[in-house]
Amino acid sequence: MSTSILASSVTFPISGKVAPNRFLKSAMTERLCTYDKENHDLRGKPTPEYLAVYEKWGQGSIGIIVLGNLPVDRTALEAKKNAVIDKRSPWDAVAAFKPVIAAAKAHGSLLIGQLTHGGRQTSDDVNPHPVSSSDIQNPPSMGMTFAKPRPMTVAEIDDLVDSYGFAAETLYKAGADGVQLHAAHGYLLSQFLSGRVNKRTDDYGGSLENRSRIVFRIFEEIKRRVPANDFLLSIKINSADFAEGGFTDDECGKIAIMLEAAGVELIELSGGTYETGGYYSYRKDSTVKREAFFIEFADRIRPTLKSTKLAVTGGFRSKAPMEGAISGKSCDFIGIARPLTAEPFFCRDLLSGAITEAKENKVNAPDQTQSSLYQIHAISESKEIPDLSSQAVVDVLMKEKRGLA
Numbered sequence: 001m002s003t004s005i006l007a008s009s010v011t012f013p014i015s016g017k018v019a020p021n022r023f024l025k026s027a028m029t030e031r032l033c034t035y036d037k038e039n040h041d042l043r044g045k046p047t048p049e050y051l052a053v054y055e056k057w058g059q060g061s062i063g064i065i066v067l068g069n070l071p072v073d074r075t076a077l078e079a080k081k082n083a084v085i086d087k088r089s090p091w092d093a094v095a096a097f098k099p100v101i102a103a104a105k106a107h108g109s110l111l112i113g114q115l116t117h118g119g120r121q122t123s124d125d126v127n128p129h130p131v132s133s134s135d136i137q138n139p140p141s142m143g144m145t146f147a148k149p150r151p152m153t154v155a156e157i158d159d160l161v162d163s164y165g166f167a168a169e170t171l172y173k174a175g176a177d178g179v180q181l182h183a184a185h186g187y188l189l190s191q192f193l194s195g196r197v198n199k200r201t202d203d204y205g206g207s208l209e210n211r212s213r214i215v216f217r218i219f220e221e222i223k224r225r226v227p228a229n230d231f232l233l234s235i236k237i238n239s240a241d242f243a244e245g246g247f248t249d250d251e252c253g254k255i256a257i258m259l260e261a262a263g264v265e266l267i268e269l270s271g272g273t274y275e276t277g278g279y280y281s282y283r284k285d286s287t288v289k290r291e292a293f294f295i296e297f298a299d300r301i302r303p304t305l306k307s308t309k310l311a312v313t314g315g316f317r318s319k320a321p322m323e324g325a326i327s328g329k330s331c332d333f334i335g336i337a338r339p340l341t342a343e344p345f346f347c348r349d350l351l352s353g354a355i356t357e358a359k360e361n362k363v364n365a366p367d368q369t370q371s372s373l374y375q376i377h378a379i380s381e382s383k384e385i386p387d388l389s390s391q392a393v394v395d396v397l398m399k400e401k402r403g404l405a
């Protein structure tokens, strides 16, 4: 038995769900599901490869596993081959996701599905007619180009709220312990929250209350459809966009209090948007040294929360800073993404004492999403995971590109 504080369990106050330890596998897009450019009915269905990755992570002593982003609209993908829960899909999503969720939970982890909508950050290759809060176009970024979006009508917002409700209910019926709204990194809900992108003058734009209205309507719809005492509500939100006029840390602090009042039990803090280079935006030297990019924001927010739990994601790589963040009461959960693609048993091995830190990653920071995807795909095929601590392996891998982008 590990004596580390990281091995202590956490009970959520409303759903009563118990996370067996302090690790949260943050959402990572897998790009392992079905995709067809023309026939939308054939998009987003789980495959044996998608299942295989969660089978592996399910064995890894991860307190909470969050599925990679699940668009609720099959035309508003984060990327081709996303897993999708869209009410229009003709296939049975409950049956399709059940085995994946069961595999992830097989050894005691909690499982949460992350629901999203790409909005203006869906590449023009996937959707040449995207919608957003307003018509502010995303500049070319992350190797993609984007069409000018059209502002959503109120009828479309109503329909989107229903789509999120449907997707959450589907997750519940398929055995998930909870749902996470992806309101970070510049996707649609983040496009509503951001004063830089959201120029609406109706009930969904202007004040923070108005810009966040869509988020709270979605949570209300989920609570209407799924019992709160059996389903954990969560959100991933930017501590700040780090873009001029974007969502600020002050607004994050205010919204955290509103989220707790709405029954949200877990807030995961991240930061950045495509415009600012994604979740690397806050990667200053000082934050790299102390590992966690967003901990100073957590320190400000956590004292204002009564029972809602906080996860901080981005940069954690070794045991001592993780233990320090928990024992110092900065946060309740340590969010981990990239180390879990290099070492699916990273959390298990930290808890057992077999290791004290993650393997080095020699890939240039902006290419690390891509290299993690290579690793996820290797796991899905039970192949050897590319060792990114080896410069020789990195050189070959990044030259091949392997058509995953």
Ligand SMILES: Cc1cc2nc3c(=O)[nH]c(=O)nc-3n(C[C@H](O)[C@H](O)[C@H](O)COP(=O)(O)O)c2cc1C
Binding pocket: 026, 027, 028, 029, 068, 069, 114, 182, 184, 185, 236, 270, 279, 313, 314, 315, 316, 335, 336, 337, 338, 339, 368, 369, 370, 372, 373
């Ligand atoms: C391959 C890959 C895919 C990602 N996909 C998502 C996603 O679907 N949803 C999300 O909220 N964040 C996504 N992220 C961001 C991570 O969840 C996390 O916030 C970020 O990697 C920082 O954590 P880390 O330093 O532990 O990697 C992704 C990151 C990677 C590397």
